[in-house]
Amino acid sequence: MNLPEPFRLLLFVLGTMAFVGANAAYLVWVERKGAARFQRRPGPTEVGPAGLLQPIADALKLMSKQLIVPPGVDSILFRLAPILVMMPAMMCLATIPFSEALAARNINVALVMVFAFSSINVMAIMLGGWASRNKYAIISAARIVSQNIAYEIPMMLVVITLVMMTGTMNLREIVDQQAGAIWHWNLFRLDENPLMPVTFVIFYICMLAETNRAPFDMAEAESELVAGAFTEYAGMGFGVYFMAEYANIVVGCALATLLFLGGWQSPIGVWSGIPWFLLKMYALVFSVIWVRWTFPRTQFYSLLNLSWKILIPVSLATLVLTAIMMKIL
Amino acid sequence: MNGPLINVWRGFRSLVSGMRITLQQFFKPNVTVQYPHESIKMPERFRGHIIFVRDPDSGKSLCIACKSCAKACPSECIVVDGVKREGEKKKSVTEFKLDFTKCSLCGSCVEVCPADALRFSKEYNLASPTKGEYVEIDLVRRLEADKP
Numbered sequence: 001m002n003l004p005e006p007f008r009l010l011l012f013v014l015g016t017m018a019f020v021g022a023n024a025a026y027l028v029w030v031e032r033k034g035a036a037r038f039q040r041r042p043g044p045t046e047v048g049p050a051g052l053l054q055p056i057a058d059a060l061k062l063m064s065k066q067l068i069v070p071p072g073v074d075s076i077l078f079r080l081a082p083i084l085v086m087m088p089a090m091m092c093l094a095t096i097p098f099s100e101a102l103a104a105r106n107i108n109v110a111l112v113m114v115f116a117f118s119s120i121n122v123m124a125i126m127l128g129g130w131a132s133r134n135k136y137a138i139i140s141a142a143r144i145v146s147q148n149i150a151y152e153i154p155m156m157l158v159v160i161t162l163v164m165m166t167g168t169m170n171l172r173e174i175v176d177q178q179a180g181a182i183w184h185w186n187l188f189r190l191d192e193n194p195l196m197p198v199t200f201v202i203f204y205i206c207m208l209a210e211t212n213r214a215p216f217d218m219a220e221a222e223s224e225l226v227a228g229a230f231t232e233y234a235g236m237g238f239g240v241y242f243m244a245e246y247a248n249i250v251v252g253c254a255l256a257t258l259l260f261l262g263g264w265q266s267p268i269g270v271w272s273g274i275p276w277f278l279l280k281m282y283a284l285v286f287s288v289i290w291v292r293w294t295f296p297r298t299q300f301y302s303l304l305n306l307s308w309k310i311l312i313p314v315s316l317a318t319l320v321l322t323a324i325m326m327k328i329l
Numbered sequence: 330m331n332g333p334l335i336n337v338w339r340g341f342r343s344l345v346s347g348m349r350i351t352l353q354q355f356f357k358p359n360v361t362v363q364y365p366h367e368s369i370k371m372p373e374r375f376r377g378h379i380i381f382v383r384d385p386d387s388g389k390s391l392c393i394a395c396k397s398c399a400k401a402c403p404s405e406c407i408v409v410d411g412v413k414r415e416g417e418k419k420k421s422v423t424e425f426k427l428d429f430t431k432c433s434l435c436g437s438c439v440e441v442c443p444a445d446a447l448r449f450s451k452e453y454n455l456a457s458p459t460k461g462e463y464v465e466i467d468l469v470r471r472l473e474a475d476k477p
Contacts, residue, residue, distance in 0.1 A: 038351050041361040201341075294351040295344070310337055 012104040016093045020086075023250045024243035025055035031246075031289050038293040058239075065235030073232065074131040081128030082233070082240035088117040088124070089247035096254050097172045099264045099274045111159065111169040114255060115152075118210065121248060122148040125212070128241070129229030140228030143300060148210060150307035155206035157315035158199045161322050162186060162259055165193055175263030182267035187260040193325060195318045200260045202315050207252040209307070211245065214292040216303055253284035368454075376434045377450035378427060381472045390472055391446035392422035398438035398447060406431040407438060425468040430460055 003011070029044065029051065036043025044051025069075050095110035097103035107113065122144060129141025165186070166174045178185050187200050209216040227233075230241050257263060257280040264277040298306070362369055371377075381390040394411020406428035411420040439447045457463060 034355075037355045040354055040357055040359050042359055042363065045363070290348060290351065290355075294347050314337075 020247045024246040027246040034289040062239040068234040077131035084124030085244040088120040091117045092251045110171040132232040151206045151209035154311035154315040178262040185262035211248040215295040257281045371451040377452040380450040391444045394420045394422045401437040401441040404431040427466040429463040
């Protein structure tokens, strides 16, 4: 398609917003249905066929509620935080290619940009917690910062391991290198680096932690901290946080798909395209939901132990081993 | 170095087996009952409030208005009255009222009935904003309203 640049830009902005919005709304439905299936109950059934209109009903409810700004909060930061949480997820999608032709921007440092923006997310949740003037929110904000910093390190280390292999940070080129068949995907390229599955598992765990998903959902530890950093938020303020969580999951899963599962490349070598990308991405999203409804929340210190005592040493070891292997072999 | 690595591996395997178990549950049928749309069939010995047993021949109540149940009732929540109709051997019941707000479902009335005219119903959907409906449950009218 050869559209003039401003139109192309506008289309991608609208497309990204629609994609993020639809995903955030309907992943809530998927989550509830999935949770219900794992617990062997039907889940939402009343609103629309199979409860399909439930997200719309939820959104209407949240939007009709008053946006309470409690006295004593830092009102600018308090209002800004939900926007700052939602924005990075949308920004990240600007660089994520859905297929050979469908990408808002094909830039060479796409990977760096995704990580740069996704770390704003941490700051935004922390700001929300800090601005709330609520002790639970502040405890939660402190936890989020230490958790996300702890998990960003192993995530970066495994991504560096991967980039050492691919030699590029351009997401489209990374996917192009994985063309062919299933054994060309980075996850299964054991001939080049037998440690790839370990790298993927670490990346996946870090992604769960970065998106504050169970079993690492310290941001919203309902049983201990009321609703964590979101305690003081009402109505759509809370709704935006909720949507941002799912938007971040989508970004995380898309990234995992691009880096490890061959993006839009088909596993049999022919008919590559967007459907494969979406299929792989939603399979990963399903696994995220599956993990949430399998494991209980970890304790905070064991969460940090997992990162500092296991993930960081293991990812450092894979980095060093990969470097040695690349030098010798 | 061997110990911690084995530990990590064991932990990872236990996580995977946990995931396997939840996935197995995922594909099994629901165990819940969506109450207003469907409900469980009450078991044989469930005790709802008492109702009349219908005489299979005449379609009327078997009650002979002997008032044994009213006497047996520890909470005195049964009021019975009957008349002897022309050409009938037994008395027949004209009034049988149960105060369900007092009844403790002890079953003495069912046990004592010489004509086996009483049984427990299977009704459990009992809710009302006023107690009037349950202060006087009219068993005679219920039997008539519930024509076979």
